[in-house]
Amino acid sequence: xxxxxxxxxxxxxxxxxxxxxxxxxxxxxxxxxxxxxxxxxxxxxxxxxxxxxxxxxxxxxxxxxxxxxxxxxxxxxxxxxxxxxxxxxxxxxxxxxxxxxxxxxxxxxxxxxxxxxxxxxxxxxxxxxxxxxxxxxxxxxxxxxxxxxxxxxxxxxxxxxxxxxxxxxxxxxxxxxxxxxxxxxxxxxxxxxxxxxxxxxxxxxxxxxxxxxxxxxxxxxxxxxxxxxxxxxxxxxxxxxxxxxxxxxxxxxxxxxxxxxxxxxxxxxxxxxxxxxxxxxxxxxxxxxxxxxxxxxxxxxxxxxxxxxxxxxxxxxxxxxxxxxxxxxxxxxxxxxxxxxxxx
Amino acid sequence: xxxxxxxxxxxxxxxxxxxxxxxxxxxxxxxxxxxxxxxxxxxxxxxxxxxxxxxxxxxxxxxxxxxxxxxxxxxxxxxxxxxxxxxxxxxxxxxxxxxxxxxxxxxxxxxxxxxxxxxxxxxxxxxxxxxxxxxxxxxxxxxxxxxxxxxxxxxxxxxxxxxxxxxxxxxxxxxxxxxxxxxxxxxxxxxxxxxxxxxxxxxxxxxxxxxxxxxxxxxxxxxxxxxxxxxxxxxxxxxxxxxxxxxxxxxxxxxxxxxxxxxxxxxxxxxxxxxxxxxxxxxxxxxxxxxxxxxxxxxxxxxxxxxx
Numbered sequence: 001x002x003x004x005x006x007x008x009x010x011x012x013x014x015x016x017x018x019x020x021x022x023x024x025x026x027x028x029x030x031x032x033x034x035x036x037x038x039x040x041x042x043x044x045x046x047x048x049x050x051x052x053x054x055x056x057x058x059x060x061x062x063x064x065x066x067x068x069x070x071x072x073x074x075x076x077x078x079x080x081x082x083x084x085x086x087x088x089x090x091x092x093x094x095x096x097x098x099x100x101x102x103x104x105x106x107x108x109x110x111x112x113x114x115x116x117x118x119x120x121x122x123x124x125x126x127x128x129x130x131x132x133x134x135x136x137x138x139x140x141x142x143x144x145x146x147x148x149x150x151x152x153x154x155x156x157x158x159x160x161x162x163x164x165x166x167x168x169x170x171x172x173x174x175x176x177x178x179x180x181x182x183x184x185x186x187x188x189x190x191x192x193x194x195x196x197x198x199x200x201x202x203x204x205x206x207x208x209x210x211x212x213x214x215x216x217x218x219x220x221x222x223x224x225x226x227x228x229x230x231x232x233x234x235x236x237x238x239x240x241x242x243x244x245x246x247x248x249x250x251x252x253x254x255x256x257x258x259x260x261x262x263x264x265x266x267x268x269x270x271x272x273x274x275x276x277x278x279x280x281x282x283x284x285x286x287x288x289x290x291x292x293x294x295x296x297x298x299x300x301x302x303x304x305x306x307x308x309x310x311x312x313x314x315x316x317x318x319x320x321x322x323x324x325x326x327x328x329x330x331x332x333x334x335x336x337x338x339x340x341x342x343x344x
Numbered sequence: 345x346x347x348x349x350x351x352x353x354x355x356x357x358x359x360x361x362x363x364x365x366x367x368x369x370x371x372x373x374x375x376x377x378x379x380x381x382x383x384x385x386x387x388x389x390x391x392x393x394x395x396x397x398x399x400x401x402x403x404x405x406x407x408x409x410x411x412x413x414x415x416x417x418x419x420x421x422x423x424x425x426x427x428x429x430x431x432x433x434x435x436x437x438x439x440x441x442x443x444x445x446x447x448x449x450x451x452x453x454x455x456x457x458x459x460x461x462x463x464x465x466x467x468x469x470x471x472x473x474x475x476x477x478x479x480x481x482x483x484x485x486x487x488x489x490x491x492x493x494x495x496x497x498x499x500x501x502x503x504x505x506x507x508x509x510x511x512x513x514x515x516x517x518x519x520x521x522x523x524x525x526x527x528x529x530x531x532x533x534x535x536x537x538x539x540x541x542x543x544x545x546x547x548x549x550x551x552x553x554x555x556x557x558x559x560x561x562x563x564x565x566x567x568x569x570x571x572x573x574x575x576x577x578x579x580x581x582x583x584x585x586x587x588x589x590x591x592x593x594x595x596x597x598x599x600x601x602x603x604x605x606x607x608x609x610x611x612x613x614x615x616x617x618x619x620x621x622x623x624x625x626x627x628x629x630x631x632x633x634x635x636x637x638x639x640x641x642x643x644x645x646x647x648x649x650x651x652x
Contacts, residue, residue, distance in 0.1 A: 067555065069551060069555075088554075089554055089555045090554065090555060090556065090557040090558075095555065095556075096551075096552075096555050098548050098551070098552060100546065100548055102546060102548040102549045102551065102552040103549075103552075104549060104552075104553070104567060105549075105571065106570045106571055115553070115556050115558075115566075116556035116557050118566075119556060119557035119558045119562065120557060163552075163556070167556065167557070
C-alpha cells in the first residue's frame with residue numbers, strides 16, 4: 001500500500017532541516033511551580049524518541065508543549081526549522097495520540113479516521129478513500145463501520161493511530177500510548193509502533209514511565225527528572241554509562257555504590273558472589289533470593305543499610321547457592337564500575 | 345494456549361443449596377423494593393387515567409349523570425370544531441417555541457456548568473432551580489407586573505425611560521407572554537439533563553478534535569452536540585410535555601386567542617360541567633404529547649446510533 005504524500009511544505013524547500021524537533025530552553029511554570037526547567041533537546045530526522053521519567057518529571061508537559069496543548073512559558077519549539085511556539089496545535093505539523101485514545105464515540109472508525117480531512121473540506125468520496133488507506137495501514141480495514149465502543153483496547157489504539165497519521169504529521173506525539181493495554185498486547189503493539197515509525201520515516205516522540213518500553217523503542221532515549229533532562233542518548237549509552245545516580249537507579253539493573261572517592265554504578269548482571277580480595281567488592285547479608293528463570297536475583301544488605309543486587313546466571317547460582325541471612329560478598333571487575341557525576 | 349475458565353470450576357465449589365437460596369433472595373428483593381411505588385402509581389395514576397379514558401367515551405344525560413351507551417361523539421365533536429383544532433395547534437405551537445427557546449438558552453448555561461468547578465456548578469444550579477421554589481401562581485403574577493401593557497409595566501417603563509421605544513409594547517395577553525412565563529418555569533428541566541450529558545464528555549475528545557483541525561463552532565456541531573443528544577432528548581421531552589399541559593400560565597398571561605388545551609379542559613370540567621368532553625380533550629392532549637415525544641426520542645436515538 002502506498003501513502004500519498006502532499007506537496008512539499010514551503011519550509012521544506014529550503015535547506016533540508018537536520019532536526020525534526022528542536023527545543024530551545026523550553027520552560028513551563030504553573031504559578032510558581034516549575035514543571036519543565038529550561039529543557040533543550042534536538043531530535044534528528046526520523047528518530048524514535050522516548051521521554052522517560054517518573055510521574056511529575058515534566059515529560060507529559062514537555063509533550064503537550066510540543067503539541068501546542070500547553071502554553072510555553074519561556075523558550076521556543078522548532079519543528080523542521082520552523083518556529084511553532086505560537087501556532088495552534090493543528091498548524092504545527094504534529095499529531096497527537098492521547099493516552100485514552102479520545103476517539104469520537106458517536107462516529108464509526110472510518111469517520112473517526114476521516115475527521116481531519118472533513119475539517120479541511122475534503123469531499124466525502126476522497127476522504128473515505130484516504131481513510132480506508134490508513135485503516136489498511138493499521139490493519140483495521142474490516143472494522144471501518146464499527147463504533148469505537150465495539151472494539152478492544154488494542155483495536156481502539158490502532159484507530160487512534162490511523163486518525164493521527166492521516167494528517168501526515170512531521171512528528172507524531174504519543175502520550176503513554178501503551179499503558180492502557182495488557183502486558184501481552186503491550187509488547188506486540190510496541191513492535192508495531194516501531195515498525196510503523198520506520199516505515200513512515202517520521203519522528204515519533206513517545207512519553208512513558210516504563211524503562212523497558214523506552215529501551216525497546218528508542219533511537220534517542222531522554223531520561224527526565226524534576227523538570228530537567230538528566231541524560232539523553234541511545235539506550236545502550238544510557239544503560240552502559242548512566243550519567244547520574246538517579247539515571248542508574250531509574251533505568252534499573254544497576255547498583256549505585258558510594259565510596260569516599262565518589263559514587264559509581266555497576267550493573268547487577270556483572271556482579272558475582274566471591275571472596276573479598278584486592279578488587280572492588282561489597283559485603284553484607286543476603287536479604288532475598290528470587291528465582292527468575294534464566295537468572296537468580298540475590299539482594300544484599302550491607303551493615304550500614306545500603307542495598308545491592310546481583311543477577312547471577314542460574315547455573316552459577318545453583319553451583320554455590322546462598323540462603324537469605326547468609327553472609328555474602330559481591331565482586332566485580334574494575335572495568336565494570338562506571339563513575340557517576342555528582343548531584344542527583 | 346489453554347485457558348481454564350473460572351466459571352467451570354465455581355458451581356461445584358459453591359454447592360447446590362446456598363446457590364438456590366441466593367437466587368430466590370435475588371428475585372424477591374427487587375419486587376419488595378418496587379412494590380410501594382408500583383402500588384402508589386396503580387391506585388393514584390393508572391386507575392384515574394383509565395377512568396379518564398372511560399369518561400371520554402360515555403354519554404352525559406340531560407340531568408348531568410354520566411353513563412352508557414359508549415360513544416365516540418365527543419371525539420368527532422372535538423376534531424370537527426374549528427375552535428378546538430385551533431386551540432390544539434396553538435398549544436403545540438407554544439410548546440414547540442418554548443422548547444426551542446429553552447434549547448438555545450440552556451446550551452450555553454449547561455456548557456458553563458459542565459466545565460466549571462463543583463462550587464460554581466452548585467451556585468448556577470441553585471439559580472436555575474430557584475423559580476421552582478416559588479408557587480406557579482405567585483411567579484406568574486410577577487410576570488404580569490413585569491410584562492404589563494401600559495407605560496407602568498416594568499419592562500415597558502424600563503424601555504421607555506431608556507428611550508429604546510416611544511410607545512409601550514403590547515406584551516401581556518399574548519403568545520410571547522405565555523412563552524416567556526413557561527420558559528422561566530421549565531428552563532431547569534432543559535439545563536439539568538443537558539449539563540449532566542455534557543459533563544460526561546471526556547474533555548480530551550475535544551482536544552483531539554482541535555488537534556485534527558476543528559475550531560470552536562465545528563467542535564460543537566460535530567462533537568459536543570451529537571454527544572449530548574441524550575440529555576437534549578430528555579430536556580425536550582420534559583419541557584414540551586410540561587408546557588403542553590400547562591394551565592395557570594396561559595390562564596393568567598395569555599389572552600383570548602392564546603388559550604391552551606389545559607384552559608379548555610378547565611372550562612369543560614369546572615364551568616360547563618361536561619366531564620365526558622373534558623376527558624376527551626385531556627385524552628387527546630396526552631395522546632399527542634406521548635406520540636410526539638416517542639417520535640422525537642426515536643429520531644434522536646437513531647442519530648445517536650448504538651453508542652455507549
